[in-house]
Amino acid sequence: MKTLGSALLMGLLAWNHQAWAAEAITLPVPPLPPGPLHYDTAEGFAIEVKVLARGLDHPWSIAFLPDGSALVTEKNAGAIRRLIDGKLQTESISGVPEVVPGVYSGLLDIALDPDFANQPYIYLSYNKPLPGGLSAVAYARGRWDGHNLIDTQDIYVADVGTASGSRILFGPDGMLYAGLYVDVVQAPSLAPESLKGKLIRLTPEGGVPADNPFIGKEGFRPEIYTYGHRTITGLTLHPTRNEIWATEMGPNGGDEVNLIYPGNNYGWPLVSLGRSYQGPWQSEKFQMDGAVDPLVYWMPSISVSGMTFYDGAVFPLWQGDLFVGGMKYGEIAGTGQLQRIHFNADMQELRRESLLGDLRQRIRDVKQGPDGYLYVLTDEDDGAVLRIEPAP
Amino acid sequence: MKTLGSALLMGLLAWNHQAWAAEAITLPVPPLPPGPLHYDTAEGFAIEVKVLARGLDHPWSIAFLPDGSALVTEKNAGAIRRLIDGKLQTESISGVPEVVPGVYSGLLDIALDPDFANQPYIYLSYNKPLPGGLSAVAYARGRWDGHNLIDTQDIYVADVGTASGSRILFGPDGMLYAGLYVDVVQAPSLAPESLKGKLIRLTPEGGVPADNPFIGKEGFRPEIYTYGHRTITGLTLHPTRNEIWATEMGPNGGDEVNLIYPGNNYGWPLVSLGRSYQGPWQSEKFQMDGAVDPLVYWMPSISVSGMTFYDGAVFPLWQGDLFVGGMKYGEIAGTGQLQRIHFNADMQELRRESLLGDLRQRIRDVKQGPDGYLYVLTDEDDGAVLRIEPAP
Numbered sequence: 001m002k003t004l005g006s007a008l009l010m011g012l013l014a015w016n017h018q019a020w021a022a023e024a025i026t027l028p029v030p031p032l033p034p035g036p037l038h039y040d041t042a043e044g045f046a047i048e049v050k051v052l053a054r055g056l057d058h059p060w061s062i063a064f065l066p067d068g069s070a071l072v073t074e075k076n077a078g079a080i081r082r083l084i085d086g087k088l089q090t091e092s093i094s095g096v097p098e099v100v101p102g103v104y105s106g107l108l109d110i111a112l113d114p115d116f117a118n119q120p121y122i123y124l125s126y127n128k129p130l131p132g133g134l135s136a137v138a139y140a141r142g143r144w145d146g147h148n149l150i151d152t153q154d155i156y157v158a159d160v161g162t163a164s165g166s167r168i169l170f171g172p173d174g175m176l177y178a179g180l181y182v183d184v185v186q187a188p189s190l191a192p193e194s195l196k197g198k199l200i201r202l203t204p205e206g207g208v209p210a211d212n213p214f215i216g217k218e219g220f221r222p223e224i225y226t227y228g229h230r231t232i233t234g235l236t237l238h239p240t241r242n243e244i245w246a247t248e249m250g251p252n253g254g255d256e257v258n259l260i261y262p263g264n265n266y267g268w269p270l271v272s273l274g275r276s277y278q279g280p281w282q283s284e285k286f287q288m289d290g291a292v293d294p295l296v297y298w299m300p301s302i303s304v305s306g307m308t309f310y311d312g313a314v315f316p317l318w319q320g321d322l323f324v325g326g327m328k329y330g331e332i333a334g335t336g337q338l339q340r341i342h343f344n345a346d347m348q349e350l351r352r353e354s355l356l357g358d359l360r361q362r363i364r365d366v367k368q369g370p371d372g373y374l375y376v377l378t379d380e381d382d383g384a385v386l387r388i389e390p391a392p
Numbered sequence: 393m394k395t396l397g398s399a400l401l402m403g404l405l406a407w408n409h410q411a412w413a414a415e416a417i418t419l420p421v422p423p424l425p426p427g428p429l430h431y432d433t434a435e436g437f438a439i440e441v442k443v444l445a446r447g448l449d450h451p452w453s454i455a456f457l458p459d460g461s462a463l464v465t466e467k468n469a470g471a472i473r474r475l476i477d478g479k480l481q482t483e484s485i486s487g488v489p490e491v492v493p494g495v496y497s498g499l500l501d502i503a504l505d506p507d508f509a510n511q512p513y514i515y516l517s518y519n520k521p522l523p524g525g526l527s528a529v530a531y532a533r534g535r536w537d538g539h540n541l542i543d544t545q546d547i548y549v550a551d552v553g554t555a556s557g558s559r560i561l562f563g564p565d566g567m568l569y570a571g572l573y574v575d576v577v578q579a580p581s582l583a584p585e586s587l588k589g590k591l592i593r594l595t596p597e598g599g600v601p602a603d604n605p606f607i608g609k610e611g612f613r614p615e616i617y618t619y620g621h622r623t624i625t626g627l628t629l630h631p632t633r634n635e636i637w638a639t640e641m642g643p644n645g646g647d648e649v650n651l652i653y654p655g656n657n658y659g660w661p662l663v664s665l666g667r668s669y670q671g672p673w674q675s676e677k678f679q680m681d682g683a684v685d686p687l688v689y690w691m692p693s694i695s696v697s698g699m700t701f702y703d704g705a706v707f708p709l710w711q712g713d714l715f716v717g718g719m720k721y722g723e724i725a726g727t728g729q730l731q732r733i734h735f736n737a738d739m740q741e742l743r744r745e746s747l748l749g750d751l752r753q754r755i756r757d758v759k760q761g762p763d764g765y766l767y768v769l770t771d772e773d774d775g776a777v778l779r780i781e782p783a784p
Contacts, residue, residue, distance in 0.1 A: 025743060027434045042419045042724040252741070273665075273678070273691075279740030286665070286678040299665075299691045300744045330731075330744030332434040339722075348671030349644070351417060352692045352722030358750060 027334035029360045032384055038391055042353045043317040046391035049356065052375075053088035056081065056383035061306065061365050063110045063122070065144070068370050071122070072377065072385060075106035078126070080149075083385065095142045095149025100127040100135040104165060104183065113141075113204060114170045120144040121204070125166040125178060128157060137166045137180060139206065155206030158195050167306070169235035172242040175209055176202045177225065177260075179232025179246060182268075189228050189268045192220040197268060199232060199246065199260060201225035213263030228266040228291060229258075234307040234324065234365075241347075247304040247324060248294075250274040251282055252331050255304045256294035257324070257341075267291030273299060277331070296341055296349055302326030303336075305379075306365030312372030314390060323374060325363035336362040338376060356386075419726035421752045424776055430783055434745045435709040438783035441748065444767075445480035448473065448775035453501045453698065453757050457536070458508065460762050464769065464777060465516070467498035472541075475777065487534045487541025492519040492527040496557060496575065505533075505596060506562045512536040513596070517558040517570060520549060529558045529572060529587075531598065547598030550587050559698070561627035564634040567601055568594045569617065569652075571624025571638060574660075581620050581660045584612040589660060591624060591638065591652060593617040605655030620658040620683060621650075626699040626716065626757075633739075639696040639716060640686075642666040643674055644723050647696040648686035649716070649733075659683030665691060669723070688733055688741055694718030695728075697771075698757030704764030706782060715766060717755035728754040730768060748778075 035051040057077035064070050070083040071093065078099035079092040099107045105127035113121040121141040128138035137158040142149030158166075164181040171177050182189055182197040189197025192214070200223040203209055214220035234247035244260040254274025258266055271291055272282035287293060298304065305325035310318045322341040329335040337357040342350050356363070356376070364379035374388040427443040449469035456462050462475040463485065470491035471484040491499045497519035505513040513533045520530035529550040534541030550558075556573040563569050574581055574589040581589025584606070592615040595601055606612035626639035636652040646666025650658055663683055664674035679685060690696065697717035702710045714733040721727040729749040734742050748755070748768070756771035766780040 025434050027745075028432045040420045042417050042726070252743070275741055277742075279736040279738060279742055281740075297691055299689055329746060332743055332745055334434070335746070344671040346671060348673075349667060350669075350671055351644070351724055353419075353724055354721060354727070 025332050027332055027360065029334040032359060032361060032378065032380075032382060035386075037359075039355065041355070042351075045315075045317065048389050048391045049376075050086075050387045050389065052086050052385045052387050053081075053083060054382055054384040056088075056377075056385070058106070058379050058381070059364065059377040059383040059385065060107065060379065061109045062367050062375055062377055062385065063112055064367070064370055065112070066116065070369070070375065070385075071110055073107045073110050073124070074383070075108060075379070076101045078107045080107070080110065086387065088385070093148050095152045097124065097126060097138070097140050097152055097154070098129060100129050102127070104181075105135065108165055109168045111168050111170060111176075114174050116144075119204075122149060123155075123168060123176065123204075124152075125168045127164075128154070136160060137164055139166075139168065139176070139178060139202070141204075155204075156202055158200075160194075160196050164196065165231070165233070167232055167235045167246075169237065169244065170204075171201075171244055172237060174204070176204055176206075177235060177244060178202065179229065179235055181231040181233075182229075187230060187269050189230065190265070190270065192217075192224065192227070195221060195223065197227065197229045197231075198224050199226040199229060225262055226260055226264050226266060228268050228270075230254075230268040230272070233303075233305045236306075236308050238347075239309050239311040245295075245307070245309075245322070247307050249304055250298070250301050252277050252279075253299040253301050254282065255298035255301045257296035257304070257307070257322070258292060258294050259347075261292060265291050273297050274301065295347065296322075300330040301328075302339060303328045303362075305363060306367070306377075308367050308374075310368055310374065312368055314372035315374075323366045325366050325376070327362040327364065327379065329357075334360050336360055336378070338363050338366060417724050419724055419752065421726040424751060424753060424770065424772075424774060427778075429751075431747065433747070434743075437707075437709065440781050440783045441768075442478075442779045442781065444478050444777045444779050445473075445475060446774055446776040448480075448769075448777070450498070450771050450773070451756065451769040451775040451777065452499065452771060454759050454767055454769055454777065455502045455504055455514070456759070456762055457504070462761070462767065462777075463502055463514070465499045465502050466775070467500060467771070468493045470499045470518070472499070472502065478779065480777070485540050487544045489516065489518060489530070489532050489544055489546070490521060492521045494519070496573075497527065500557055501560045503560050503562060503568075506566050508536075511596075514541060515547075515560060515568065515596075516544075517560045519556075520546070528552060529556055531558075531560065531568070531570060531594070533596075547596075548594055550592075552587050556588065557623070557625070559624055559627045559638075561629065561636065562596075563593075563636055564629060566596070568596055568598075569627060569636060570594065571621065571627055573623040573625075574621075579622065579661050581622065582657070582662070584609075584616065584619070587613060587615065589619065589621045589623070590616050591618040591621060617654055618652055618656050618658060620660050620662075622646075622660040622664070625697045628698075628700050628714075630739075631701050631703040637687075637699070637701075637714070639699050641696055642690070642693050644669050644671075645691040645693055646674065647690035647693045649688035649696070649699070649714070650684060650686050651739075653684060657683050665689050666693065687739065688714075692722040693720075694731060695720045695754075697755060698759070698769075700759050700766075702760055702766065704760055706764035707766075715758045717758050717768070719754040719756065719771065726752050728752055728770070730755050730758060 058075040142152030188194040271288040361378035376386040450467040452467040534544030580586040663680040753770035768778040
């Protein structure tokens with residue numbers, strides 16, 4: 001499953017990300033304990049965190065099948081592993097496309113067709129090797145035969161020149177939304193001819209829906225749904241409001257949660273609530289006419305990643321709360337956590353709880369299982385699937 | 393030493409702070425362990441935290457005498473306790489004025505005269521009981537006789553109508569700076585006739601310096617040095633830049649560190665980077681022409697408190713860093729911590745480290761001792777003095 005791009009490509013990637021990243025500084029991370037772990041929470045109940053699976057190679061996303069089992073992507077291994085009754089299966093799923101593994105690339109997101117009962121497709125986002133040592137962000141789908149993917153085919157290959165991540169989500173309209181990371185400081189997030197720093201909207205077959213907001217607008221790629229993003233690291237649906245919510249990773253500060261309005265500008269790189277990694281503010285002003293303000297933001301950054309609203313029955317006091325993964329705090333690695341955001345009836349933030357911070361794991365994704373528990377992925381060499389349950 | 397104001401006053405205070413505070417929600421706090429505690433830090437060295445003293449009644453501030461001993465104020469007890477060779481003395485210091493104890497009032501800050509060798513005065517900020525059950529923020533000084541305060545007298549009584557905290561600091565100019573908290577939501581921080589939400593500047597005798605920036609300006613109290621503050625909870629001098637830095641507690645988000653420029657407006661309540669406790673943004677815009685932007689800010693809040701720059705020899709890798717106390721994170725009590733902020737040569741933030749978060753103590757003050765260690769006060773019923781040392 002592992003494939004290496006050319007040394008040239010790797011060199012270019014290393015160069016890009018060196019310019020992009022701050023001076024590396026890391027708090028030593030203790031090994032993940034075997035668990036289960038017990039925590040008090042601010043809403044007055046206790047939780048137990050079980051380590052369901054470990055030894056995964058940088059797990060990135062998790063999706064649940066109708067039978068209650070789950071598929072977990074491993075970014076670096078470029079593989080999909082299955083959890084049945086909470087147990088990790090030894091064999092990887094077959095039918096996964098070849099990927100370019102790397103720090104910032106590999107096999108990424110996974111999502112089920114919204115009409116999975118009739119169209120049992122599984123969608124993947126990944127970094128696809130191209131001739132000449134190049135790569136592209138691509139979206140593929142394969143038919144689920146109950147055990148593996150079959151007839152996996154690309155539905156869309158994004159012409160972004162270097163490896164760059166991408167979250168995907170089916171909207172309430174049945175369309176496929178995909179957020180394309182930027183990968184350089186001078187991001188073309190506002191450039192209408194580039195897909196970087198954009199949220200795009202595709203049909204499940206990878207075509208351009210006829211009602212996309214920029215169709216017919218001079219210079220704009222018709223796939224574009226919203227622009228001026230930095231790096232959309234999470235996408236989720238609000239369970240009752242039919243809204244798409246997106247996490248966006250800021251620089252040194254300025255992580256955001258945005259509510260997605262079609263055709264809108266989210267301001268990067270002209271406005272941000274953060275600093276550049278070298279110290280100066282990213283922008284003179286924190287806001288700009290015509291750019292949407294975030295609903296939630298962080299200073300310092302927690303390196304926001306995957307998120308989900310909780311609407312299960314198992315944690316009644318968490319219903320309506322947003323859970324957001326965090327990979328590092330304050331530009332110091334080794335400080336991951338999970339955050340819970342509690343809103344009022346108008347979806348305005350009332351409070352924010354930091355959870356699992358003692359584990360210091362890079363939390364890449366969080367999803368609610370069909371059992372009402374929360375499943376948490378740690379994007380580590382010894383990557384794990386954690387399950388949050390009420391304490392017995 | 394304990395004095396109660398009238399039931400009426402207490403009732404008014406309770407009402408004010410009920411309107412002011414969010415719905416109370418608290419993470420259960422474990423008892424402070426006996427220590428010493430061992431931590432790895434992000435700069436690659438380990439520290440040991442010793443519990444030097446405990447059982448203090450909400451310690452609020454600490455000041456070091458030339459002999460290396462330290463004086464610690466107890467907000468609720470209205471007392472000063474002395475640490476000699478790191479050991480808490482049983483007897484309180486005598487000569488302390490009577491205070492109005494309460495959640496938000498009592499004996500607060502303590503500072504030595506900048507010319508202590510010749511003028512051994514010790515300055516206090518406190519809430520002074522007034523006739524009719526009223527109170528005022530007051531500043532007093534007493535002469536240190538080697539054991540106690542003698543001839544303690546008020547030098548200035550601020551005509552703010554309810555109990556409200558106040559930090560004090562001697563500036564590089566030898567003048568006494570004092571930040572007066574606001575205590576209601578609709579703060580008069582911009583009102584030039586009110587002292588609330590202001591930084592004032594006094595002579596060591598409590599008079600108004602002739603070069604104060606608003607002298608002769610229509611409507612302005614001549615004591616005022618800067619305005620438009622919410623609640624200045626910390627004041628410190630930059631050790632080499634001759635600058636006064638102030639922490640300012642925001643609402644739900646919008647905690648700040650500000651560099652103080654004479655005569656300037658810091659924007660509260662018209663601009664803030666935070667939300668009101670009920671959820672809506674405090675202000676439509678995050679910035680305002682004519683209002684100074686913070687150098688550092690937090691979203692969510694950590695409830696910033698006392699702070700100090702580190703310039704000792706014991707922790708070479710911390711030199712130039714700012715340490716800031718935090719009393720709660722994200723509007724959830726029981727989540728105190730100490731933060732370290734690392735800057736570039738232009739005093740622009742590069743990273744931020746959270747320390748002692750596992751203790752969940754309300755950290756009210758942090759100061760560097762003459763021994764180069766950091767001393768940390770926990771504003772708790774079982775309040776403590778912690779000392780941070782390099783791990784042996």
